[in-house]
Amino acid sequence: MPAEAPPSGGRLLVEEDGDALVVRIANEARANALDERILEDLVSLLGGPRPAAVRVVLLGGAGDRHFSAGLDLGDRPADELVAHLQAGERLLGRAARAIADCPRPVIGVLNGAALGGALELAMACDWRVARRGARLGVPAARLGVVYSPDGLRRFVAAMGPARTKRLFLTGRPVEADEALALGLVDEVAADDAALWAAARAAAADVAAGAPLAVEGTRAIIAAIGEGAPWEVIEETAAPARSRAFGSDDFKEGLAAFRERRAPRFRGR
Structure with a gap:
């Protein structure tokens, strides 16, 4: 056996x-x-x-x-x-x-x-x-x-x-x-x-990237990969992009780029 x-x-x-x-x-x-x-x-x-x-x-x-x-x-x-x-x-x-x-x-x-x-x-x-x-x-x-x-x-x-x-x-x-x-x-x-x-x-x-940028980009790529209608993709992208552009991390990323230093992102 x-x-x-x-x-x-x-x-x-x-x-x-x-x-x-x-x-x-x-x-x-x-x-x-x-x-x-x-x-x-x-x-x-x-x-x-x-x-x-x-x-x-x-x-x-x-x-x-x-x-x-x-x-x-x-x-x-x-x-x-x-x-x-x-x-x-x-x-x-x-x-x-x-x-x-x-x-x-x-x-x-x-x-x-x-x-x-x-x-x-x-x-x-x-x-x-x-x-x-x-x-x-x-x-x-x-x-x-x-x-x-x-x-x-x-x-x-x-x-x-x-x-x-x-x-x-x-x-x-x-x-x-x-x-x-x-x-x-x-x-x-x-x-x-x-x-x-x-x-x-x-x-x-x-x-090393900004958490909100990582999160938003993943969500948009997921919607594209799933073959979602373009309107749905845009609906996914709009709040993610708006949140990122309005974040402290965006200001920090821009400042770090201009000052030629590594950014210190906090996810907000």
């Missing part, structure tokens, strides 16, 4: 690191698989209040082998698996929306394999950095599953229809360098140390 899979003990590891909130998916016994607790905690964490000092969220996996193996299927019999998968998909969709709607930019740090629903979470991030050799893929077709449209649209937006079909219909995972060429990730780092260094450098660059 095959050995039983170890029980799931999923959790999030969360720590502040300067301007960044570092969040790691931790379920090491099951390749960081996404169980109910992890997904619910992601929704609560990213949708709730956070320290004012936090300007960026870095989302990675615990350890150095896996970002996450995707939804935790457990050892349920086939007649129970459909209901479990459907419930998991709904919770996964909520977690992906929490990432996309987070008031702070979220950078995906793919320190290892990102498969299935885990890759959907990564695609909801503002952008993604991957370690060379990390494998990314969605084996839905090989499991006999039709993927949710909400998840598919993120891939189509990043890769286009043809490349999304190739990824989903073949079920073949790609390594980080090919993922970069396909548009699945935006940067590849040589190893784990370089990966986190690149992620923290990106976080520092974002944190």
Whole structure:
């Protein structure tokens, strides 16, 4: 008889690191698989209040082998698996929306394999950095599953229809360098140390900007990316631009530019 899979003990590891909130998916016994607790905690964490000092969220996996193996299927019999998968998909969709709607930019740090629903979470991030050799893929077709449209649209937006079909219909995972060429990730780092260094450098660059400018720009880009009517895009842009132009941070940014010094933004 095959050995039983170890029980799931999923959790999030969360720590502040300067301007960044570092969040790691931790379920090491099951390749960081996404169980109910992890997904619910992601929704609560990213949708709730956070320290004012936090300007960026870095989302990675615990350890150095896996970002996450995707939804935790457990050892349920086939007649129970459909209901479990459907419930998991709904919770996964909520977690992906929490990432996309987070008031702070979220950078995906793919320190290892990102498969299935885990890759959907990564695609909801503002952008993604991957370690060379990390494998990314969605084996839905090989499991006999039709993927949710909400998840598919993120891939189509990043890769286009043809490349999304190739990824989903073949079920073949790609390594980080090919993922970069396909548009699945935006940067590849040589190893784990370089990966986190690149992620923290990106976080520092974002944190150096005015928070209201970052927030407003993200909202407008999101509306454009979702194909919103131009009137809706303008309705999103107008208050964001007005708030930024009327802010103390705009005055500070202008003064710092004229005085040739680094600005000190306060988010107001």
